Amino acid sequence: MTVLFLFFVFLGLLCLGLPIAFVLGVTAFIMIAFFSPAPLQMVPEVMYNALDTFPLMAIPFFVMAAQFMVQGGTSRYLINAANCWVRHWWGGLAMVTVVSCMIFGALCGSSVATALAIGVIVVPAMLEHGYPRPFALGVISAAGTIAIMIPPSIAMIIYGIMADESIPRLFMAGFLPGIMQGIFYMLWIRFDAKRKNIGGAPKATWGETLQTTYKAIPAFCMPVIILGGIYSGFVTVTEAAALGAVAAIFISLFIYKEVAFTKVIPLSAEAMKSAGMIMFIICTAITIGNWLTEAGLPAQLVQIAKDLKLSAFAFLLAVNVALLILGCLLEVVSIMLITLPIILPVLKALDINLIHFGIVMTLNMEIALITPPVGLNLYVISGVGKAPLAETIQGVTPYIFITIIQLMLITYWPAYTLFLPNLIMGAR
Amino acid sequence: MTIWENGWTRVEKFIVGLLALSATLLSFYGVITRYIFRNPPDWAEEICIYMIIWAVFITASILAAEKGHVAATLIVERFSMKTRRYLAVFNGAVALAFCAAVAALGFKIVAAAYINDERSMSALRFPVWIPYLSVATGCTLVALRYAIRVYRLVFSFQPSEIMETHELSRDGGHQ
Numbered sequence: 343m344t345v346l347f348l349f350f351v352f353l354g355l356l357c358l359g360l361p362i363a364f365v366l367g368v369t370a371f372i373m374i375a376f377f378s379p380a381p382l383q384m385v386p387e388v389m390y391n392a393l394d395t396f397p398l399m400a401i402p403f404f405v406m407a408a409q410f411m412v413q414g415g416t417s418r419y420l421i422n423a424a425n426c427w428v429r430h431w432w433g434g435l436a437m438v439t440v441v442s443c444m445i446f447g448a449l450c451g452s453s454v455a456t457a458l459a460i461g462v463i464v465v466p467a468m469l470e471h472g473y474p475r476p477f478a479l480g481v482i483s484a485a486g487t488i489a490i491m492i493p494p495s496i497a498m499i500i501y502g503i504m505a506d507e508s509i510p511r512l513f514m515a516g517f518l519p520g521i522m523q524g525i526f527y528m529l530w531i532r533f534d535a536k537r538k539n540i541g542g543a544p545k546a547t548w549g550e551t552l553q554t555t556y557k558a559i560p561a562f563c564m565p566v567i568i569l570g571g572i573y574s575g576f577v578t579v580t581e582a583a584a585l586g587a588v589a590a591i592f593i594s595l596f597i598y599k600e601v602a603f604t605k606v607i608p609l610s611a612e613a614m615k616s617a618g619m620i621m622f623i624i625c626t627a628i629t630i631g632n633w634l635t636e637a638g639l640p641a642q643l644v645q646i647a648k649d650l651k652l653s654a655f656a657f658l659l660a661v662n663v664a665l666l667i668l669g670c671l672l673e674v675v676s677i678m679l680i681t682l683p684i685i686l687p688v689l690k691a692l693d694i695n696l697i698h699f700g701i702v703m704t705l706n707m708e709i710a711l712i713t714p715p716v717g718l719n720l721y722v723i724s725g726v727g728k729a730p731l732a733e734t735i736q737g738v739t740p741y742i743f744i745t746i747i748q749l750m751l752i753t754y755w756p757a758y759t760l761f762l763p764n765l766i767m768g769a770r
Numbered sequence: 771m772t773i774w775e776n777g778w779t780r781v782e783k784f785i786v787g788l789l790a791l792s793a794t795l796l797s798f799y800g801v802i803t804r805y806i807f808r809n810p811p812d813w814a815e816e817i818c819i820y821m822i823i824w825a826v827f828i829t830a831s832i833l834a835a836e837k838g839h840v841a842a843t844l845i846v847e848r849f850s851m852k853t854r855r856y857l858a859v860f861n862g863a864v865a866l867a868f869c870a871a872v873a874a875l876g877f878k879i880v881a882a883a884y885i886n887d888e889r890s891m892s893a894l895r896f897p898v899w900i901p902y903l904s905v906a907t908g909c910t911l912v913a914l915r916y917a918i919r920v921y922r923l924v925f926s927f928q929p930s931e932i933m934e935t936h937e938l939s940r941d942g943g944h945q
Contacts, residue, residue, distance in 0.1 A: 359846035360861045361839030363830075368868050386876035386905045393823045394901075396815050402790055402822055403797070577801055584797035591794075610794075611787030611832075618786075618829025619838060625826075673840050715844030731844075 344377050345639065362673050363623045366680075370629035378633060388632060389625040396580055397509065398624070400451075400499050402617035403583030407564070407590040408450035409613035412459040414594020414601050416561045420445055421463050423558035426546035433535025434542030435471060436481045437528055439464045443482075444524045447489030449564035449586065451496040453711050455616060457486025457719045461726045469727070473540060479727045480737020483719040484745070485527060487708035492520035494568060496620070497707045499579065500675060501700045504682045509579045510572050512700045514763040519701060519752055526744050534740070560593045573766075620675050627679035634680070640687040647688050654692045658699075658753050661685060662706065666746075669710025673718065677710060678703065701759040705749050712738050712745075775835065775918070782832050782911070789825040793818045813894040820901040827908020834865075834915035851929055858932040862920040869913035876906030 348369055355365045367385075374380055411417055424441040431437045442460045450456055461482045468478035490497040493513030502509035535541075546554075567589050571582040594601040601609065634640070647657055668677050682703075689699055711719045714735050724734045752758055764770070800814035833839050846857060882888075883899040890896040923931065 355864070356842050357845050358857055358861060359841050359843045360864055361841040363839055364861075364865045364868055367872070368864060371868060371871065382871075383875050383879060386872050386879055386902075386909075389872070390823065390902060390905050393826060394819060396819060399793070399797070399818060399822050402825070403794055406790060406794060576805075581797055581801050584794050585801060587794045588798045607784060607787035607791060609787070610791040611783040614786045614790040614825050614829050615832060615838060617790075618826045619833055619840060621822075621826045622830045622833070622839070671842065673842075716842045718840065 344373075345634075345637065348373055348377075356671065362676055363619075363626050366623065366630055366676060367626035370626060370633065373630070373633050378636070380636075385629060388629045392625040392628040393621060395503065397499060397503050397578075398621070400494075400580040400583040401496050401620060402614055403580065403587045404451040404494055404496060405455060405617040406610060406613040407568075407583065407586040408446075408452060408455045408459060409609055409616075410587070410590035410594045410601065411446075411449065411561070411564070412455075413605070413609055414590065415598045416564075416590070416593060417442070417446060417459045418463060419554070419558040419598070420561045421460065422554045423551075423561075426551040426554045430542040430545040431532065432542055433531040433540050435464060435468045435473065436477070436531045436535060436540070437542075439468075439481050440485045440488075440524050440527050440531065443485035443488055444492060444521070445562075445565075447492040447520065449494075449561070449568060450489055451494040451499065451583075452616070453487045453489045453708065454718050454722055456489035457482055458722050458726065460486065461723055465723070465727050471543075474538065475727060475729055476733045476737035477534070477538070477540070478737070479723050479729055479734040480739070480741060481527075481531065482726075483712050483717075483723045483734055483738045484741030485524075486719050486723075487711050487745070488520055488523050488527075490708060490711075491516045491523060491701075491704055493517060494579070494583065495704065497674065497678065497704045498700060500624070500678055501682070501703055504678065505686055505696050505700065507696050507700060511697055511763045511767055513569075513572070513579075514766060515697050515701050515759045516704060518762050519705070519748070519759055523745070523748055526748060527741065530740060530744055560597050564589060564593075623673065623675050624679060627676045631679050631683040635683045640684050643684060644688050644691045647692060652692070654694050655754060657688065657692055658694065658702065662702070662749060662753060665703070665706040666709060666713070669706060669717075670713045671716055672710070673716060674707045674710050678707065695756060695760065697763060698756045698759050702749070702753050705745065705752055709742060709745050709749065712742060779832055779835050782828050786825045786828050786832065789821045789828075793821040793825070796821070812892065813896075816890065816892050816894055816896065820896070820904075823901055824904040827904045828911065830908050831911035831915055834912045834919075851932075854932050855923060855927060859920055859923050862916045862923060866913050866916035866920060869909040869916065873906050873909035873913055876902070876909060880906055 351372060352365060352369045355368060371385060374382055374384060421438060421442045424438045424445065428437040428441055429435065439460060443456055446456050446460055465478055465482060469475060493516055495513065495516060498512040498516060499509055502512050564586060568582045568586045571577040571585055572579055577585060591606065595603065665677065689696060711717050714720060720731060720734045720738065724731045796814050796818045800811060804810035846854060880899045880902045883902050888898045890898055
């Protein structure tokens, strides 16, 4: 009854357009004030403690790395290189978009940041070359989401902290599905572009390809530093993120020389703004998760799952449907923080591999980023293309279906995700 | 935004940028000293966390000023400007009340930690009231931002104040 009442408070405030961080905060506040014996002083305490963990610090560092790479010209050099590799294929620039997003995803853990970084360059280019606007906007909105599947990934960092799982192992598990997703998107683009007669550009010469690839070498070094550092056991994920950020600052200051010294602090602040938005949501969302656990909801859910004799796969299907619906209504980080405390005990009871589920969750979050009404990528890309939201939604729809097929594959074929981490880091 | 508010935001941005950059360099320093000098500073991680937490709560104020806190606005966007103005006042008041309450509670915790001279569990024995102060300060700043916003929505209303960024950047404006 209480849970239902609070759910309506939550939904009401959300629909009225109150920022999500405050919707969560106010709901938590009401919960503790009226339905919990805990003192209200708990609210600021929990908000502080939510952030007081070193793994979480990877988020601002990864966002900073991305910020400096965009301003420092790294993303442009990456796109130029990708352009020479694949522009002659059907739907040339759309292919370039997917490839660029996949590479940028390997050095940035945020989907929105990736969509924005690549979008501001490829969207004007696609429109200039006569690509239909919904097509162009759809490709970049969807391709940007791959960034949270290909390591590093902010979504996986948050999941790893919540589920107490190894973040490097999660990263490794996302590698294969991330690449496959890019390939699926490219196959669809080829089909769609051929149908719409969107041809490629003339093939690049060897000289041009070599030259642009050479210029992009510092950009390619970034994933090597970050992922190499993590998997060699040299540094923790957060330290790798800090190394990445320092490397990105160094590259943009001294190698590409596109950022002035005076810009370093303003750019850090700009990066902190994106990271701060996520982290502010984390500190209000965690209060709700805590209370739901206290209210005994997870235990009830475990009991229901046992009473219904749910199989692991049936439960995963139900979770996928629930996450799909939540993904339409809520922002990614808040979904994870609210649902995970409830779902995790059931996963353990049903003996579902938590690494496998981490990837299922991440893919669901990818879909959440592109499903209206609340899909952050849609808003960001509509802004970039100066287009109505409806056009972006129209363009992204086929990709939503492709991603759902990918979700089915991931959910029902655990080896797809677990093969790589078991092979490289040993089975568990 | 008035010149005064612009200045306020600029100061916040400078502090946030400085904190974020220092935290990054500090983590980097931690790695370097561990591998090169074989003498890792045990305080680097801890100070880095404090810096980022402070940065997060000050950022919340910048985001409030720039309407950067993400909201689900697709339903609201379909209402008339008049309704949207009422809703914006309501939302501003709710956010204001929440932040003011958290700030008040937060200052109590800070006071308790200061009086009892609570220290962190690490070897650094850092006085915890300093990081605790971030929550209270941040929420006070956000509350002030929303107080200004509500005042402005009530007395000197401009439609652009409640339009979403993507509506403003869109061809042909609101539709």
